[in-house]
Amino acid sequence: MFANHLVIRHKVRRNEPMTLSWSQYLFVLSTLCLLGGSLAIVLAPYDVSEALHRQVVRQYERDFGFEVGRVHGPHTPPEGMWAIARVTSGGRMDRAGVRSGDAVFTQHGGGFGELHWAIKEATAGRTACFDLVNVEDMRVGRFESREVCLNGNVRP
Numbered sequence: 310m311f312a313n314h315l316v317i318r319h320k321v322r323r324n325e326p327m328t329l330s331w332s333q334y335l336f337v338l339s340t341l342c343l344l345g346g347s348l349a350i351v352l353a354p355y356d357v358s359e360a361l362h363r364q365v366v367r368q369y370e371r372d373f374g375f376e377v378g379r380v381h382g383p384h385t386p387p388e389g390m391w392a393i394a395r396v397t398s399g400g401r402m403d404r405a406g407v408r409s410g411d412a413v414f415t416q417h418g419g420g421f422g423e424l425h426w427a428i429k430e431a432t433a434g435r436t437a438c439f440d441l442v443n444v445e446d447m448r449v450g451r452f453e454s455r456e457v458c459l460n461g462n463v464r465p
Contacts, residue, residue, distance in 0.1 A: 358422065359391070359420070359421050359422070362421035362422045362424070362425045363377060363391060363421045365425050366421055366424055366425050366428060369428050369432075372401070373400060373401045373402050373428065373431075373459075374396060374397030374398075374399070374400015374401055374402050374403055375393050375395065375396050375397065375400065375402040375407065376393070376394050376395040376396075377391065377392070377393060377394060378391070378392070378394030378395070379391060379392075379394070380392045380393075380394055380409075380410050380412070380444045381444070382410070382444030382445070382447050382448055383447055383448050384447055385444065390412060390444075391412075391420075391421070392410060392411060392412035392413075392444065393407060393408075393409065393410070393411045393412070394409060394410070395409050396408060396409050396411075401431070401459060401460075402459075404460075405457045405458060405459050405460070406455070406457040407441065407457055408443055408445075410443050410444040410445050411441040411442070411443050411444075412441065412442055412443075412444065413439055413440070413441060414440045414441060414442045414454045415440070423439050424439060426439075427439045427459050428459065430459070430461060431459035431460065431461045432461075433461065434461040435461040436458055436459065436460050436461045437458065437459050437461065438456050438457065438458040438459075439456070439457065440454040440455065440456050440457075441454060441455055441456075441457055442454045442455075
């Protein structure tokens with residue numbers, strides 16, 4: 310008798326946004342940042358490593374007489390490539406035979422890693438050699454690399 314007249318109504322929420330507490334929001338945000346950063350490192354380890362080595366190499370520009378920058382040539386990307394943009398006359402790099410437009414050449418990439426190693430060796434008093442290619446040489450059709458050595462016994 311009462312069953313037909315009894316109506317139970319449920320309160321239905323519609324179109325209400327989901328809310329998070331501050332701790333939940335921070336957890337989600339930090340997880341997304343960690344995943345995004347990890348993904349960037351995994352997808353571009355060469356670029357990250359080269360950028361870090363380039364920053365360290367820049368600390369030695371004044372002592373060794375050179376400047377890192379982008380150089381343009383026939384076989385470089387439109388924005389140019391990172392290389393030794395300028396060499397100070399009479400500086401350690403100039404005495405070693407480094408020229409403006411030189412890029413460190415390695416079989417497996419990582420040119421600034423090689424340059425960083427050579428500068429550290431020379432700073433520690435040991436001679437270090439590395440291979441270079443010059444953008445201007447490539448412009449005229451010469452693609453040979455040349456070896457230069459930084460003498461570790463010479464003070465800047």
